[in-house]
Amino acid sequence: MRLLALEASQYGTYYVSRYQQVEAAGAELFVLNGEGVEGTWPADRNRIVGSKKIGDLIAAAADWHREHAFEGVLTFAEASVTAVAAVAEALGLPTIGPEAARTSRNKLLMRQAHQRGAAAHPAFRLVPDLARALAAGEELGYPLVLKPTLGAGSYFVFKVDSPEEMRERYPQAAEGIKDMAWVTMEADGVDLGPNSLLVESYLDGREFLIEALAWDDEVYLGSVVDRVTVEGDTFDDDVHHAPTSLTAQELAEVHRVVRVGAWAQGVRRSVLHAEVRFHRGRPFLLEIAVRPGGGGLDHMARISAGYDPIRAVADVARGVRPRVDHFRPTGVHTAAMCLVSRAGRLAAIDVPEDVSGAEELFFFKITASPGDLIKRPPEGNNILGFLGATGSSFEAAMDTATALAARIRVEFEQ
Structure with a gap:
């Protein structure tokens, strides 16, 4: 091919x-x-x-x-x-066509599609200025999530607990989206929908990341991963674990909401990356993207569930149904994390050979280079890279990943 x-x-x-x-x-x-x-x-x-x-x-x-x-x-x-x-x-x-692509790219259009299609989603409001953000806070109640309509990678996404915090965070987000890379890297001349800010009601339960496939009349959950990070107010400290802790009944509920959401977005044949969060015992959609998840999620899918989202992308691109079935965990435990540092101009990254070559690693990637400016919230959300390890249990995999990450040395310019 x-x-x-x-x-x-x-x-x-x-x-x-x-x-x-x-x-x-x-x-x-x-x-x-x-x-x-x-x-x-x-x-x-x-x-x-x-x-x-x-x-x-x-x-x-x-x-x-x-x-x-x-x-x-x-x-x-x-x-x-x-x-x-x-x-x-x-x-x-x-x-998938330009309309479904635009709906799956722009968070406002996505939310409107979920609303029309009766897919469970947080309450939302478009807030192109601070006054309307504060009005939405009065209407929906705090806490809220403030996010860009054309964002990715948790850039300029904030949990806001009060009107005072909204007055602080809104100008930061509004300024940030003016030159946000996820917008400036888009093709010129394509209709992307509004480039603005949304507020959404905060969902307070567990979060799950799903590599899925829509194919005609079915949606398959190829891989389900738990987000296990203790959450702050900037959504930037991702740690993930598979196999998932979801029960069979919960998986069935997640499957339904992802299927309804994908169809609402007009997606019938595509690889999907879905993010779902529970609230008061029910799963709600955070987003459904029409590409695989980043970091090491493709590796986690292969190891923990026997599903290959990268091969699926190649098959879907040429109109061939990928090899996929409904979610079947392999029982192998994996833990993966983003490598996060403080902000500053990066001078050097030292990775010992016995770290990069550790047999427990299934994924290790340094994405930053000396000379890069590392921005942290509220200015940005740059990371150093990703690291994932296997183990006989979640605790064993997590302990190994944490210990290996701690041995990576980072220096910043004065």
Whole structure:
């Protein structure tokens, strides 16, 4: 199979390991970057357009398609799902379509779709200014969650407990979304819906991350992971565990809400990354994205549930039903975490060889480099990387992951 991967704006080498997984699944992968630098993928299968205008991306993809006859177009980048839908439609290749892509990208449009489709979701209000945010607080009650409509990675997402905190947090979020990378990396000329802020009612229960697949009349939960972090007010300290602690009845309820939500978003054939949180005993949708989850969630899915979301992306892109069944945990315990540091200009990262080579690790990736500016809330949400370990129990896996992460040394410029 010959596939085209697209990033409207190249995200460094972040997705290269996933491109390699696609090729390991039997594909010949070509990578088209709107804006970026050469050298991240073999030169004969990588093109830099020099523009992220959607018309230029479509023209470049069409030109390459005439030469190589791609079977499908894919992306792993949240900021490129709308561009991929437009490119695939222009090339006559399988796609969820621009409308479903836009609905699955913009949190306001997503919430409105959930409302129309009767998928359980938190109460929400669009708040383009502080006055309306404060009015929403009076109407819905605190605590609330303040978030960007076009966000990702928990950037500028705040738990707000009072009108005083809203007055503090709203200007921070409003300023942050002006040049937020998840918006600036989008293709130019694509309708993304409103770039603004939402408030949502706060859900106070357990949270779960799901790698799923929508295929015609069914939605499959390929992998279910527990978010086990003690939560602060900036949603930036993710630690995850699989297999899930959900009961069979709870899994059935989660399956139903994800299925209803995906259909409400107009998604009938796509890989999904769903985030669900319980509130007063019921599961509610936080979001459903039309790409796999980040970090090491693809590795956790394979190890803990026997589901491969990366291979599924390649299959869906060419219109082939992936190998998937309803959730069946393997019983192998995994624990994964984001590597979080303080803010500052990074001078060096020292990873001992017996850490990077530890046999218990199933995933280890440093995403930051010396010279990078690490921003922490409320200015941003940069991390150093990801680390995941296996164990005979959650406690064993978590202890190993924590001990290995503690041995990574980070230095900052003065």
